[in-house]
Amino acid sequence: MSGKEYRTITDVKGPLVFLEKTEPVAYGEIVQLRLSDGTMKNGQVLDTSDDQVIVQVFEGTASVDRQTGVKFLGDVFRLPVSKGLIGRILDGAGKPRDGGPEIVAEDMADIIGAAINPFSRESPEQFIQTGISAIDACTSLVRGQKLPIFSASGLPHNDIALQIARQAKLVGSDDDFVVVFCAMGITAEEYNFFVHDLERTGALENAALFVNLADDPAVERLITPRLALTAAEYLAFEHDYHVLVIYTDMTNYCESLRQIGAAREEVPGRRGYPGYMYTDLAMLYERAGMVKGKKGSITQFPILTMPGDDITHPIPDLSGYITEGQIVISRELHQKGIYPPINVLPSLSRLMNAGIGEGKTREDHKSVSDQLYAAYAGGRELRGLVAIVGEDALNERDLQLLKFADIFEDQFLRQSRDEDRPIAEGTLDLAWDLLTNIDTKYLVRLDQKWIDKYHPTESKS
Amino acid sequence: MSEESGLIYRISGPVVTAVGISPRMYEVVRVGDEGLMGEVIELHGEQSVIQVYEETSGVKPGEPVIRTGQTLSVKLGPGLLTQIYDGIQRPLEDLEETMGVFITRGVDADGLDLSKKWEFNASVSVGDEVSGGSIIGIVQETETVEHRIMVPPGKSGKVTSIQSGEFDVTTTVCTLEDGTEIAMMQEWPVRTPRPFIQKNAPDVPLITGQRILDFLFPLAKGGTAGIPGPFGAGKTVTQQQLARWSDAQIVVYIGCGERGNEMTEVLTEFPHLMDPNTGKPLMNRTTMIANTSNMPVAAREASVYTGITIAEYFRDMGYDVALMADSTSRWAEAMREISSRLEEMPGEEGYPAYLSSRLAEFYERAGRVQTLGGGDGSVSVIGAVSPPGGDISEPVSQGTLRIVKVFWGLDAGLARQRHFPAINWLSSYSLYPQALDQWYRDNIASDYPEVRTKISSLLQVEAELQEIVQLVGSDALPMDQQLTLEVARMIREFFLQQNAFHDVDTFSQLDLQYEMAKAILTFQEESEKAMAGGAGLEDVVNVPARTDLMRGRFEEGYAERIGELLGKMSKQIAGTMEDN
């Protein structure tokens, strides 16, 4: 496109620029702005008509004035994709940040991405062992799943994400994951923490990083995860990689979304977030999965910090409605000194049932997991009661459950940052050991045949 | 410029404004150089406002908009079953063929395969009088479902020709004396309910095999139910359980703005799962609509109408149809998104002011009817609702609860304890039991309603006792109340809990449900007797046969064994008296 430059800006509002009287401009088209001092900014068309065009400016509108030149580039936003993305660090707009050369494109991919046809999906069902008992036993992860970490400020979600990235493996297979890491508005310190760990373990060479930090433009954050997922799709579906996408912090992403909504004077939804936030988030999260006829897969680990530790806040709430479960980090457990402080009760893996059991993990897995949940939930509830009436008022069953809750937290949940427990002999056997603290007649979630086979003291073998 | 085509004036996401045409409301138009499908949703002076069913990026003002003269319709005829469609009835399999695994745009696909030939067996003869809804012939569409070809509503007359044989769906198989030609396929506008003679009161239960649903909060065939619940509480699993096990003859499953993998799961599983009523794969009776969360919102808005129109069509053949919509909240959100692009005056929480009337109109399309053809058919509608933060005081939940007759309230607390189905037995309700009780007495047991009442009042009493326990502990209660707590625990753990993923437990026949409920009451009676005779609470609770009775439900052949297990339990409980 010839690229006529317009100087017809009428209004600037927050991150938005309003222009009038242009040639027809396409919806979603990419825009370049040239400020009077020569600085360039990028944007995208959000609304277009014969009379007016609204552009969202990624780098923010500071210094934009009516003299600013606006050029429409005649195309939607594309990322140059290639295998060469692996091992590279890019900024939040997709430009090299590691001092390396530009990416030599094998293809230019539309970053919005198209929806995977539900008919073409393959059901994810390959168990990924993370070596973390709480996750492997209770919220098992499978390849192609999107499983966010719901955390809050000051909790060790980054350690957990990194431990997963280090330890994740398919039992009985040596296909490795490549990591696509996407930072949205996190601090330089947090970012360095990630990079150093990936470097230390050699994973960095096998990773592509897209980085928008806290002092980078906020609106750019709306683009960054789309770049990361576009790269992930290319690597997974064109080059057969199993990609693990970690993106953090979704809360910053949603704040940027809210900012755009406010600038457009849209009718806000709950707590000021746009009414379309569900759909917008789905356009990211749904870019996980496996598809028929392709070897690769995309597994997503979005990290979000729940404002005010509130799981009903729109950000975790809408995420939980889209993702295939959630791993919830608990401040209470963290304060008790337990790592990883995963509260399994509100945590969930929706794809767990497809990934566990005979031939995958072990035949008793489901039953054991149900029993752990029931016993731990029972024990935790009793803690409240004991605080009021004391242990004397408890019957035998309740006393056992109460004690079990402590043991579960102390011995099952707790493990070190480099402890990699195998699912069967590590995690599940440990669970059986701990369940001996409860009389079998109270273990109503366990099938008799598993008690006969696996119970350390009551088994018939 | 002719009236038939105009120009795009504005594009804002899925909403496009055109000038230079004056289409009718809800007319389908083709938008832009790629001819994207859209529907007129507002007329505003010169401007026609269009919701576009495909992604609009790259579309420019000045591109053409062309009228089609049609309103948004579905194609109805043999070939609907086993299909999976997007929100505007494009078969996803066809889209895969033309586009690959990612859904791009600008591709049309017919809702029915127009070239496929079906064996049509005429059931009327020349000279017969027929009218809208009359069945004129049969096609064996799948192994278990015969597709009854009907005269489209509004047509009638004497048959002047009719032929059996192999035809595609657009070939005329029957002509009427006024020249009307009838093929196996008919079309129907999705936003208009299909006509019937009259609505009849639902008085037969839709049996789902889910104990808490069937026994405590039953839905009638032709009834409506809402399932509100926070994420992870069990809306989808419950809907899928209904799609699997309910004794409807046809199932229409709408995945509206939800996860792609959940649809894939149904797609991969249903061809292998057997319908307990026919012994044949469930897929044979199922049609799916999948407009997932990342697919265009305008098509999501339409998906619910596409689904219910297909359901009504099968109802008109005289079938009992069950329709699940997961989730109606995503449908409402699609309305909200479109409405806000139209800059309409928002109602509560940004939803359009017409939200509650749209919800009511949708559920109103459920019902048990006398069909135009004189048969008896029903559409039962079960809508999932996804309230933000799980708080049902919001508009979609409230709008739904005002209309539906059954409320299955999911509870995050129960889900956290892995008590599934996490349906709260205290807050849920069904308004159907009265209408259904006669059916239960006639078909299951004469005291069925009384057993149900006993079970639900035990749960009520437990809730009251639990409040005291929270203050003083259970040991402080008198023995008879402690027993009541144990009986209630048995109701919860043995009866209400039901594991959808367990091969045996996933489904219970109604008579087995009744037997299980009776077994709990027997435990109560026997224990009362034994305790009066000196036995301790721990003694009766811990008899081994009770554990066997409870664990037995996970084993094949439980229905045959429960009587024997129960006998053993009673004997052992009676035995506890002698030990003391």
Ligand SMILES: Nc1ncnc2c1ncn2[C@@H]1O[C@H](COP(=O)(O)OP(=O)(O)O)[C@@H](O)[C@H]1O
């Ligand atoms: N009846 C049930 N039996 C066993 N597990 C269940 C049942 N209902 C729900 N679950 C569990 O809860 C999870 C979430 O259920 P789902 O129906 O997907 O929730 P929602 O649709 O409300 O978000 C499931 O993945 C499953 O693990």
Ligand SMILES: [Mg+2]
């Ligand atoms: Mg769901």
